[in-house]
Amino acid sequence: MNRILARTALILLAAIIGLYLLLPVLVVVPMSLSSSSFLTFPPKELSLRWYQQLLDDPSWGRSAFASLKVALLSATVSVILGTLAALALVRGRFPFRNAVTAVLLAPLIVPYVIVGLAVYIAFLNLGLTETTLGFVLVHTCLGVPYVMINVSTGLVSVDRRLEMASMNLGAGPVSTFFRITLPLILPSVLAGALFAFITSWDEVVTAIFLSGPDMTTMPVKMWSGIRVQVDPAVAAVSSLSLLVIISTFLLMGAVKMIRKMIDRRASLTMNEGI
């Protein structure tokens, strides 16, 4: 009886937390449908005015494209560098281990404001501000610890005997990594990549420093008017990206289902899997 009571309380708590996580996100949708040029909730009149403005103003599309490019590239570089470093941390031996680890994790600890300013001073002289390369370099620093942490955690749980088995069966270390280790830690790598992508996609503080007329990312575009006025188009952008993520989740679910169906059919005919 006690246990049922505790479970019910737990479920209730989780429901409240879920609402707490979701509500501020969902409120954005009606906000974006308001006809007012102020962010209001609930909206007095519904209109698609701000979506129209997104379409009319090509700078939104440009900044979205710039953000996407930077986020994809920096997530890719983060995954490569972060996975290598995780392999070294979990498997390897190298000197000054604590100091090196501290350097690798430092981007988690240093406030972005400091990073932004420091990097701005350095990059301005190198001509790297307002360039994709500049953004990718900085956002890789910010995203790479997440990849490292995720992949390290994944690597620790990999049964070393599987790698030994692979090498025993004639695969070299590199081949073993790509055929056995990588597929096994793939969920961790993808989780790390997701973190790195989002870190870059949503990053505004260092991006403010790096942005300029030649290159502005989406969060900077959203942030730009804040001291004067928040453009309700920002709510429209958020709603759209929400739509994208929800459809991605649905798509992933669909792909999973289709794969299961194919698997089932394939198991009827032997040796196809080879």
Next chain:
Amino acid sequence: MLALSLSACGGAGTASDEKSLTVTMWGGQAQSAHVASYFTPWAAESGVTIKEDSPTDYAKIETQVNAGKVNWGVVEVEPNFANTACEKGLLEKLPQRVIDAAKAAGVPEAQMGECAIPNLQYTFSIAYNTEVFADKHPTNWAEFFDTKTFPGKRGFWKYATGGLFEAALLADGVPADKLYPLDLPRAFAKLDTIKKDIVWYDTGDQQTQLVASGEAPLVQAWNGRITKAAAEGQAVANDYGQNLISYDQVVIPKGYPNAELAADWMVWFLGNGQAQADDAVASGYGPVSSDAIGLVPEADRKDLAGSEEVSKDSAGLIDYSYWAKNYDSVTEELNNWIAK
């Protein structure tokens, strides 16, 4: 808007770089209005490409100038920064032709700087919620500070240059022409009387939210924001009693390669009252040339800084030369007082 996007796309070519001007302002819809009203027409006339950036960031200006890589051409700043930065050598001194153009346009002497021309004016005035104060609302700062007659929270901008000291001294009976240098102890003493009712805002959005929602039915606000909100049907209004006139300035960071082009634009802008009038209608901020206000349609005029209606009740201009000298120290005092 279309012209802007085309020119911005064309900006990638190196040939057009020689005739491009980068404009940096505070951002948002106000910036869109400014650019559309008084940058794009000039750019079209003179074959220059306009590049836009936002928001203004003083740290970026200093870093760019110190690094000798200046990307920003015309930058919208607060007058106290324009003053300090000009002294520190971060900004280009105005060429004589800009100063002459300003004189010719009748720009108030007080709003000019050695390195800066004003680009718009607005007021710190009393914004009130028309539902909470349907019958009677404060019409001067003494009433604004009177929480007995007008109960409710008061909103102030949390920066030293937000006009709160001036308002406090006016409320305490200091004559408008004897405000500066500010009697800070007296101002803090007056502010102490309503301290528990003060709500601090940071962004322009917050002020309209505060008044419109009734959370703080009285706010010392920027008049343009309140006018816009009222036009959208929100229950807010301005009272211009003892309003304090403020202005933004535009400057050219030192060493900007196309500084001449920027100066060209300044001359064009000061002499083009129509462009300023168009901007005033679109943005809600007042024009700076004396003839421009007359070009604004009657209906929009009464809520613009620089108009007869607003000027007659004004307590005067905020003295940014005072603030240029005292901003840092008063900011520390203010932060300390808030934190107490």
Next chain:
Amino acid sequence: MSVAAGTRAALRQPAPPSFASKIKNFLRIDGWGALVLPLLVFLILVFILPLFVMLQKSFTDPTFGWQNYTAIFAQSVYVKVLGNTFLTAAIVTAVTLLLAFPYAYLMTLATPKWRTVMLVLVLVPFWTSILVRSFALVLLLRDTGVLNSLAQDAGLIAEPVTIIRTMSGVVIGMVQVALPFAVLPIYATMRTIDRRLLQAAEGLGDRPSGAFLRIFVPLSLPGVAAAILLTFVQALGYYITPALLGGPKNTMIGELIVQQVSTVLRFGFAAALATMLLVTTFLLIGLASKYFDLQKHLMGQS
């Protein structure tokens, strides 16, 4: 060093374990270990180097010396901001943990379908800009906001509860941002705990609550430690959320740094504030690592 000195040293230490070979052994790096080099070099060049240039400014801008540091302590307001920063981060961490732990626990109990739903709920906020979420919270929480109006209409409260511009507002906003970062590592650890251990403990006569406290909770500690560290350290650097949801009394150091840099142009002072924050953070982490192996808990390493 002279030959004689070398000999004397050898005499004093009858069996010298060859200093050179010790160094060599210490500096040894194997094939796996070498994989750390690309990232290390990358971070040193792109991250650490600019940071040093910046931090050096705290001693040289505007003039050489400690004046930026003495200036911090000359004004009580800056000390207060520092204190407030750590206090807020601590409260945020505690609240986040209190919510994240049961949530993650329920995720381990839920059916796969519900677990996916709960996971999506955690991930979705990632995809909405912090800026927009903070604004949405303002609209929901302010005195005349949706939640206060609903509660008043329902007769739960007579007067609106002021949340915005108070510490609670900041905490509510920051916890919303921090929760996903805490739930994920805790859940990752909990998932690996063998539930049969709980049954075993109950079989050995422990009450369910006792078995939970004595078996499950200690086993989930690595994830909890990682969550605490991530939440706390990130909370120290927040500035958008406290700027929007807090009042001037809730100013955090990140906001102060931006203010000093962008509006007052005191680079050196801002750098000094940043250095203080960095040093304090590293000290705290150092202190924490005395009590548990951070690398292990953060990376799941042995």
Next chain:
Amino acid sequence: MTKSQETQYESSGAPIRISGISKTYKELTVLDSVDLDIRGGEFLTLLGASGSGKSTLLNILAGFVKPSGGTIEVDGVDVSRLPPHKRGLGMVFQHYALFPHMSVAENVAYPLKRLGVPKAEIIRRVGEALDMVDLGRMANRKPTEISGGQQQRVALARAIVFRPRVLLMDEPLGALDKMLREQLQLEIRKLHKDIGITFVFVTHDQDEALTMSDRIALLKDGQIVQLGTPEELYNAPSCRYAAEFVGVSNIFQGSIKNSAFIDGQHAREFKLPLGHAKEGTGLMIRPEHMRVSPAGQITNTIHDQIGATVEDCIYLGSSRTVQARTDAGALLIARTEVPRSPDGIHAGAQIQMHWEAADARVLA
């Protein structure tokens, strides 16, 4: 019991020569200069308690652990410096180490793909290998979708599909239940006979070692204490450790003096078997050679005997075990076939335990 002398080896199994292999970790010596010649095609078991070094030796053979000293020759070629993937030795791991993200067929095809075998042949050989372990219909299952015994067979198929000349097995049956283990022991033996390659098998289970091996190398503290056929190990243990580790034994402690064994504990003198060693510290009698009689019934003078009190009498179906304690406190065990169990043997009864001197063994 296997008679190694009678087993016909096929020539395809490679001989392995282990010379002076050592392994130390800091201060800990895991293997201490081990020498071992494994004949081509034989089934050799490395037997030992955990920590004896048997798995380390296997891992050194496979190339996963670098020895601190010594060499490994396979078929006369020194492989000590080769990485694991170039040694061409098949291996079955503890808990099988099947790749969880690949199907059964993909697992078995893995080594063939590394060798670049043409696809058609891969399909054929994978089919053959799976048929050999009777798992053809499981080809497209994932390892998590089949039982433990089936996983073990997949691991076996995967290890032999590329026709290695040596198969290493690291406690491959440890995770299975008793019935399945016994069944698989026989299957692995049959497989060994069928393919004729060299098997090196690691286990801590003496029954398993006795059942399966041609020869057993018994390891203790990083050294081989005895190498021989199962019979030799059982009947002629070289030392007390070997006697106790393999099978159950009754051991009297003492020394040899004047062609007799002096038991210190009981202050008794026992006869020695013919051709006994000159030196020894113990005398061992296996339980099945130990007889029991009610007290005072013994007349046979070629038997040695000792009085004891029965503590327990355990019925095992085909046999009966009697546990009895001497006055000096030593526990002795006798196993008797059920019909021969005499009356008067029950808990608390005074009995005589006796044995023929020829069945006793002197331990070094």
